[in-house]
Amino acid sequence: MSFITALALGLVALVLAPYLAHRLRRRSADVRDFAAAHLVPPAPPMARRRSRLEDRALFGVRALAVIALALLGATPLARCSRLSLARGGASIAVAIVLDDSMSMRRRTGPSTPIHFARARAGAHEIVASLVEGDAVAIVLAGAAPRVALAATTDRTAAKAALDALVVSDRATDLEGALAVARTLIADLPQADKRVVLLSDLADGHRDGSTLALDGAIPAWNALPDLAADGLDCGVAGADRAGLRVKVTVACGPSASAEGRPVEIVDEKGAVVERSTVQRSRAEVTLVLKAEPPGSLVARLGGLDALAEDDVAPVVTESGPSAVAVVAEAASGSEGPSGAPAVEQALLALAVDSTIRPLPVLPDQPQDLSAFAAIVLDDPPGLTPEQRRALAAWVESGGVVLIALGRRASTAPLGATFEPFLARGPTYAPSPVAGARRPALHPGLAGAAETLGDIAPRGRATLGEADAHGYQVDIAWADGAPLLLRRSLGRGEAWVLTLPFRVDESDLALRPGFLSLLDAFVREARRHAAPRRVEVGSTWVFERPRALAVDGPAGPVSVVRDPDAARVTPAVLGLYRVREGERSESRVASVATREMDLQPRKISGESRREPLGAAHARVDVSWMAALLLMACLTAELVLRLVLARKEERARGADLT
Amino acid sequence: MNVAAEIDWGKLAPLRLRARAIAEGVWAGAHRSARKGAGIEFGGHREYTPGDDLRWLDRRSLLLHDRLVTRQFETETDRALWLVVDATRSMSYRGTRARGAKYAWCSVVAAALARVAVASGDPVGLELLGAGARARRVPASGGREVFDRIVMALESSSVDGDAIADAGVVQRSLAPIVRMARRGSIVVVLSDLIDLPQGAAREIAALGHAGRVVVVVQALDPDEIDFPFDGTFRLRSLEGEITVETDGNAKERYLARLAQLTTAWEEELSGRGARFLRASTADDPGDVVRAIVEAAR
Numbered sequence: 001m002s003f004i005t006a007l008a009l010g011l012v013a014l015v016l017a018p019y020l021a022h023r024l025r026r027r028s029a030d031v032r033d034f035a036a037a038h039l040v041p042p043a044p045p046m047a048r049r050r051s052r053l054e055d056r057a058l059f060g061v062r063a064l065a066v067i068a069l070a071l072l073g074a075t076p077l078a079r080c081s082r083l084s085l086a087r088g089g090a091s092i093a094v095a096i097v098l099d100d101s102m103s104m105r106r107r108t109g110p111s112t113p114i115h116f117a118r119a120r121a122g123a124h125e126i127v128a129s130l131v132e133g134d135a136v137a138i139v140l141a142g143a144a145p146r147v148a149l150a151a152t153t154d155r156t157a158a159k160a161a162l163d164a165l166v167v168s169d170r171a172t173d174l175e176g177a178l179a180v181a182r183t184l185i186a187d188l189p190q191a192d193k194r195v196v197l198l199s200d201l202a203d204g205h206r207d208g209s210t211l212a213l214d215g216a217i218p219a220w221n222a223l224p225d226l227a228a229d230g231l232d233c234g235v236a237g238a239d240r241a242g243l244r245v246k247v248t249v250a251c252g253p254s255a256s257a258e259g260r261p262v263e264i265v266d267e268k269g270a271v272v273e274r275s276t277v278q279r280s281r282a283e284v285t286l287v288l289k290a291e292p293p294g295s296l297v298a299r300l301g302g303l304d305a306l307a308e309d310d311v312a313p314v315v316t317e318s319g320p321s322a323v324a325v326v327a328e329a330a331s332g333s334e335g336p337s338g339a340p341a342v343e344q345a346l347l348a349l350a351v352d353s354t355i356r357p358l359p360v361l362p363d364q365p366q367d368l369s370a371f372a373a374i375v376l377d378d379p380p381g382l383t384p385e386q387r388r389a390l391a392a393w394v395e396s397g398g399v400v401l402i403a404l405g406r407r408a409s410t411a412p413l414g415a416t417f418e419p420f421l422a423r424g425p426t427y428a429p430s431p432v433a434g435a436r437r438p439a440l441h442p443g444l445a446g447a448a449e450t451l452g453d454i455a456p457r458g459r460a461t462l463g464e465a466d467a468h469g470y471q472v473d474i475a476w477a478d479g480a481p482l483l484l485r486r487s488l489g490r491g492e493a494w495v496l497t498l499p500f501r502v503d504e505s506d507l508a509l510r511p512g513f514l515s516l517l518d519a520f521v522r523e524a525r526r527h528a529a530p531r532r533v534e535v536g537s538t539w540v541f542e543r544p545r546a547l548a549v550d551g552p553a554g555p556v557s558v559v560r561d562p563d564a565a566r567v568t569p570a571v572l573g574l575y576r577v578r579e580g581e582r583s584e585s586r587v588a589s590v591a592t593r594e595m596d597l598q599p600r601k602i603s604g605e606s607r608r609e610p611l612g613a614a615h616a617r618v619d620v621s622w623m624a625a626l627l628l629m630a631c632l633t634a635e636l637v638l639r640l641v642l643a644r645k646e647e648r649a650r651g652a653d654l655t
Numbered sequence: 656m657n658v659a660a661e662i663d664w665g666k667l668a669p670l671r672l673r674a675r676a677i678a679e680g681v682w683a684g685a686h687r688s689a690r691k692g693a694g695i696e697f698g699g700h701r702e703y704t705p706g707d708d709l710r711w712l713d714r715r716s717l718l719l720h721d722r723l724v725t726r727q728f729e730t731e732t733d734r735a736l737w738l739v740v741d742a743t744r745s746m747s748y749r750g751t752r753a754r755g756a757k758y759a760w761c762s763v764v765a766a767a768l769a770r771v772a773v774a775s776g777d778p779v780g781l782e783l784l785g786a787g788a789r790a791r792r793v794p795a796s797g798g799r800e801v802f803d804r805i806v807m808a809l810e811s812s813s814v815d816g817d818a819i820a821d822a823g824v825v826q827r828s829l830a831p832i833v834r835m836a837r838r839g840s841i842v843v844v845l846s847d848l849i850d851l852p853q854g855a856a857r858e859i860a861a862l863g864h865a866g867r868v869v870v871v872v873q874a875l876d877p878d879e880i881d882f883p884f885d886g887t888f889r890l891r892s893l894e895g896e897i898t899v900e901t902d903g904n905a906k907e908r909y910l911a912r913l914a915q916l917t918t919a920w921e922e923e924l925s926g927r928g929a930r931f932l933r934a935s936t937a938d939d940p941g942d943v944v945r946a947i948v949e950a951a952r
Contacts (some may be wrong), residue, residue, distance in 0.1 A: 030888045035745035035757075036849045036879050037892035038819075039912045043901045 014066045057638055065631040071624035083122045083222050084129040085194065085612040091133035093151065093190035095181035096123045097219075099141040099199030100165065101172040102535075102572075102594045103228055105308055106200065115226050116167035119198035122223050126196055126612075127158045137184040138162065141177035141199055142170030142570075143536045143591070151184050168570040169308060170536035171591035172203035174211055174600065182217045194611050195219035201600045202228035204593025206253075214604030220611035221602055228597040230305025231255035234590050235262075235312035237532060238298035243288040245314055247298045249277050250592040261301035262286070264314065267294040295574070305597050309590045313574040315532065322354040322370055323521060326361050327377035327500065341508035342377055342403075342500040345517050353521065361386045368393040373524030378405030378499035381415025381424070391419050395489025396582070399524035404460035405499025420486075420493045423463040430459040436477040444473055444483070444519050450512030451482070456505030460497040470495060483516070490584075491527055494520060535572055535588040541565045545580035551588075662747060662814055665755030667763045667940070671806045674766030677941045678774065700724045701835060704794045706804055727835075734839055735795045736772040736779045737832050738765045739859075740809065741846030743785035743824065744893040747814040748847075750878030753936040760936040761845035761874050762809040767944045768843060769805045773798070780835075781805045784828045784846065785816025795835065819895035822852040829858060838866030841951045848873045848920050849913075850894045856920050860927035869929035870950045873917065877937045880913075882906040 034040065085092060104116035113121075127136055136158045138149040149161040174197070181195045197219050201211070213219040233251035240246075245264055249257045257277040262284045264273040273286040277300075296314035304310070327340035339347075339357070346355045353372065361376065362368055363385035374390070379402065382390065394400055402408075402420060409427035411417075416424060435451040451474065461480065462470075470484035476497075484495045496516075498505045507513055533539070541547055544565045549556040552573030559566040569575055569588035577584050667673055700713060703723030716724040746758035754760060769779040779802070780795030791808040793801065818824050832842060842862045848855075848871070863869040878884075885903040892898070921931045930950040934943045 031898070032884070032888055032890055033748065033893060034878070034890040035748040035847060035876070035893050036909070036913065037890040037899050038895060038897045039849065039909055039916065040882075040890050040899050040901050041905050041908045041912070042899045043887070043905060 011066075011070050014070070058635060061631050061635045061638065065628055065635075068624045068628040068631060072621060072628065082129075083125040083196075083612060085126065085196075086610055088192070090192050091135070091190045092130070093135040093137075093185040093188040093193045094126065094130070095137040095139060095151070095185045095193075095195045095217075096126060097139045097141050097174075097177045097181045097195060097197045097199065098123055098148070098162075098165065099172060099174075099177075099197075100168050100170065101142040101203075102167075102169040102306060102308060102590070103172065103200050103202040103232075103597055104167050104226075105169075106228060106230060106305055106597070114167065115200055115228075119223060119226060120162055120165060122198050123162050123196075124159065126222070127155055127162065130155055133190075135185065135188050135190055137181065138165075139177050139181040139184065140165070141172055141174055141197075142168050143173040143176070143534075144538075145173050145177040145180045147180060147184065151188055168535070169572045169588070169590065169594075170570060171534065171594045172199070174199060174201065174203045178211075178219060181219075182215075186217065193217045196612070197221050198223055198226070200226045200228040200597075201602065202594075202597045203600050204591075204596040206596060206598040206600050208600070210601040210603040212604050213602050218604070218611060221605060222612060227599040228305075229599070230597040232305040232309070232595040232597050233257040233260070233300060234304075234306065234309030234592075234595055235298050235300050236592055237587075237589050238264075238296075238312050238314040240288075240296070240314050240316045243291070245273070245286045245288060245296070245298065247284045247286065247312075249282055249284060249300060250590070250595060252595040252597055254598070255304065255595070257282070257300065257302075259302075263299045263301060264288065265297045265299050266292050267296075272296065306595070309572065309595065312572065312589065313587060315574070315585070315587050322356050322372065323524065324356045324358050324368075324371045324374045325377070326358045326375065326379065340377060340500065341502055342375055342517070345508060345514055346375075346521070349514060349518055349521070353525070361390065363389050365389045365392045368398065371398065372528040373521060374398065374400045375520075376400065376402045378403055378407045378501065378504075379411075380407040381411025382417060383415055387416070387418055391488070394491035394493055397490040397527045397584075399492045399494065399520065399527050401494040401496065401520050403496040403499050404462075405501065405504055406458065408499075409460060419488070420495065421462065421466045423466060425460040425462055425497070427458050427460050430456050430476070432477040434477050435474050435482050444516060450510050450515070451507070454498075454506055454510060456498055456507065458504065462495070462497065492523060532587040532589050533569070534591045535569055536591070537568070537588075539567045539569075539577070539586065541567070541579060546578070548578045550576045550578075662758055663749045663756040664759045665749060665753065667755040667759045670759075670762055670766055670810055671803075673763050673940070674770050674802075674806065677763065677767035677944055678770030699727050699835075701727055701794060704796070704804075706798075706800045707794075707796055708798070734772075734775070734777040734841065735836065736768060736777055737795060737836050737840055737842040738768060738779065738781045738805070739828065739832070739842060739844040739846075740765050740781065740783055741785065741844075741848075741851075742783040742812050742814050743816045743818045743850055744814055745818075745847055745850045748876055748879070748893060749936070750876040752877040754940075755936065756814070757847055757874050757876055757936050758814050760940060761872075763940045764872070764874075764943055764947070765843070765845055766802070766806050766809060767940060768947060769802050771944070771948065773802045779805060780832075781808055782828045782832060783808070783812055784851075785814070785818065785821075785824055792831065794831075795840075817894040818850045818852055818855075819892075825851055825855045825858055829862065832862060836862070836867055839868075841868045841870065843947055843951070844869070844871045845874060846871070847875055847879070849875075849879070849916065850892075856923035857927075860924050860929045863928045868951050869924070870932065870947050871920070871924050871929055872932045872934055872943065872947060873920065874934050874936055877935050880935055882909050 085094065098119055100116060104119065105114050107114045130136060133153065135151045135153050137151040138158065138161055140146045140148050148165060149158055152158065178195060185193050195217055213221060231252055231254055233249060233255050236248040236250040238245060238247045247262050249262065251257050258279050260277050262275050262277060263271045264286055266272050272292060273288055275284050275286050277284055298312050298314050300310040323346060325340065325343045325346065327342055343355060343357055361382065363383060368389055390400060402417065404425045406427045409425050411424055433455045434453045467481055467484065470481065470486045472481040472484050474483040476482050482497055486493050498507045500508050502508050542564050547558055547565050549558060549567045551569060551571065553571055556567055556569065556575065572588055572590055575586045575588060577586055701724070703712060703725045707725045711726045713724040713726050716722055740761050742758060746761065747756050749756040772779045776797060778795040778797040781793035783792065791811065793804045793808050816824055836842060844859055859871060860869065887902040889898055889900045917933065924931045932946055932950060
């Protein structure tokens with residue numbers, strides 16, 4: 001038995017002694033026969049109650065007094081488990097980096113709070129340990145790092161800011177958060193500057209470089225026991241095309257979802273379809289038996305460290321999945337069917353979309369709504385109706401590929417390419433052969449390599465103003481643009497300065513042509529499907545009309561500036577975006593690196609003096625002294641009042 | 656609950672011997688007051704009680720009405736002694752310092768008085784307050800055998816009855832005395848007086864009318880006199896089913912109430928010519944008998 005244990009037992013005995021004495025004193029009264037009992041006055045009610053109430057009150061007061069005395073005596077030794085900063089005499093500027101990422105939703109036991117709650121409580125303790133003149137700033141380490149509170153000396157504001165914080169499903173960006181925190185306090189006048197890190201250190205870079213906590217502004221990992229150590233898998237995405245649902249399961253580096261069930265659950269919670277993960281990092285495809293009436297949810301069964309990422313909404317890929325091809329038929333040398341080269345190439349790619357050849361581009365917007373992508377091969381300009389319909393379609397999410405050639409340059413009067421091109425292109429023999437500039441679009445990397453030796457008869461040239469508005473993905477050897485892209489509303493316009501016809505160029509004969517078309521179709525499908533981003537990424541809406549976003553947790557705040565509105569989804573799930581009369585669905589999906597729950601290595605803490613402690617020494621002497629004085633006063637008052645009452649009751653009884 | 660209480664005779668048993676011994680000490684100074692022979696003046700009838708002198712049995716009444724009736728004469732009732740002993744349940748109380756229960760102590764005093772009276776040639780009668788169904792009243796009569804009948808009646812009686820619940824117990828017990836006790840009779844009431852119903856003092860004092868001498872002896876246990884209890888306890892009365900939770904601090908108020916009760920009795924009795932004595936069951940019964948004899952003169 002340690003000395004502290006013996007001391008604690010002694011204190012308990014001291015507190016209990018008055019209570020036991022009280023109980024012994026209050027043993028049940030003896031019953032005696034007495035002939036003159038009716039002459040004996042009963043003890044006054046106050047006197048009888050006194051044995052219960054007064055003694056109980058006195059017992060309470062005395063027990064409190066004993067505790068106060070013990071605290072008073074133990075003040076030099078009194079410690080409590082709370083975070084506090086080690087301090088000299090000067091004021092401190094401290095930046096608290098609070099991790100609000102998804103991994104902080106972990107809890108060590110079913111009844112224990114989540115790590116974020118512990119970290120926030122630790123931040124409260126840090127703030128409580130500050131004194132007048134100290135400055136505090138709060139930075140959230142969920143990606144992207146945010147400033148929850150700029151540096152201030154107002155501790156009340158800091159406490160309020162901490163109370164308002166909630167955990168999110170974001171990924172973790174410790175380095176960014178530390179950098180922001182150091183920036184926030186770097187210019188403050190306090191000489192002693194510190195960063196307090198309250199995180200599980202699971203940022204998905206456990207094998208990366210160590211996180212340096214030393215430097216000009218040192219950082220203190222205040223809650224090392226929060227370090228994550230679990231294994232986690234989750235549903236990275238669930239996409240549905242028709243009755244097929246493709247569920248993507250992702251796991252942390254050491255975890256495996258093999259053998260765990262994957263279920264499709266309807267709105268009522270009933271399991272519609274079930275399958276099993278065959279191997280780690282697998283895609284599980286489930287085929288529904290019938291069209292479900294409402295929305296669906298994909299759920300990964302079994303247990304792991306985080307339950308929040310085991311559920312994801314099933315996103316229905318949008319209806320328009322067909323690709324329209326507007327091209328002149330082959331002139332006889334392009335194959336037995338006479339289909340245009342681009343159409344044949346798309347069929348050869350076996351894209352999971354319907355290829356619809358069109359003789360002319362429809363001039364009604366509703367006629368374009370069935371298409372996810374439109375390929376225009378050397379169109380002889382567009383009529384005003386076609387232009388209006390095509391522009392509206394692109395702005396609503398469509399992707400168009402316009403290949404410019406001889407006919408495009410000789411468009412009749414009034415048949416232009418606005419709003420894609422302000423001026424008509426010119427077509428002339430190509431001064432150089434081959435593309436040189438590497439592709440910026442990742443899907444075009446292969447295409448750029450194989451187009452290095454194309455030898456066209458001619459090429460289209462855009463006006464300078466038109467080319468300036470586009471991003472050049474692939475350029476000719478002389479720098480002239482070959483493939484350009486531009487976002488227009490929610491859609492994109494791709495412009496190629498070569499036609500597809502083989503009598504004009506050998507582009508369609510190059511392997512890179514298929515790569516280009518594949519990238520185009522994938523981009524079109526991505527636009528047609530609900531937009532999926534990692535949670536924590538920002539959606540930007542340029543000059544939106546009435547914008548409202550509803551997420552899984554209710555309406556999401558929209559940050560507006562004169563030119564754009566920004567929405568950042570902080571939790572996983574499906575978001576409904578209403579922009580004017582138009583509405584769409586977007587999905588915030590899990591950042592797979594957040595499933596890596598192994599802590600990142602840190603360095604630099606052992607080489608310096610500790611910046612704080614988890615067990616603070618607390619001066620409770622003034623509180624104990626006040627309590628003791630209050631107890632003594634209370635006992636005096638209690639005795640005085642009760643004595644008067646008893647005296648009054650006795651006098652009344654005698655009279 | 657109304658169960659007859661056992662009588663704790665304590666140091667006062669056996670009653671007969673104790674009474675004789677006490678009476679011996681008192682008798683020395685007494686003188687014979689009764690006359691022998693037939694009565695001079697017919698004084699009325701009363702029911703025959705076994706032991707009565709058969710010479711005074713009214714044969715005419717026996718023959719005419721088939722009732723045993725005894726004729727009485729004035730000469731027999733001049734100095735008759737009527738003993739009234741309280742036999743309610745409160746009299747069964749005995750504290751640690753008492754010689755015996757209050758009933759036992761009063762019985763000794765009563766028997767000793769009867770012995771003294773018998774020795775003086777005076778007739779003696781006995782009435783019991785309460786005492787339940789087995790109570791045997793002893794009509795006033797002379798002769799040595801009356802002492803034995805009184806002792807037997809006292810010994811065989813149980814302490815029973817609840818004067819608080821039964822307000823008519825005093826009136827019923829005193830009625831024969833009112834009817835039969837003549838001028839010059841001495842009525843000695845032995846009771847603790849603490850449970851008797853309201854109006855009992857007036858009824859007892861009323862016995863003093865018509866030239867009777869009434870001596871009331873309040874016999875209390877020492878515990879009842881000085882209330883020696885301490886701490887918190889509950890007191891259960893022997894009559895009235897009263898339980899009181901109290902503590903040692905109630906002593907002062909209890910003694911005040913007891914004094915108030917005693918004073919009320921004393922004032923009521925003294926105001927009507929009766930004598931009032933106060934005794935403790937720790938006292939020597941002989942002293943009390945002498946005090947009663949003195950008071951009755």
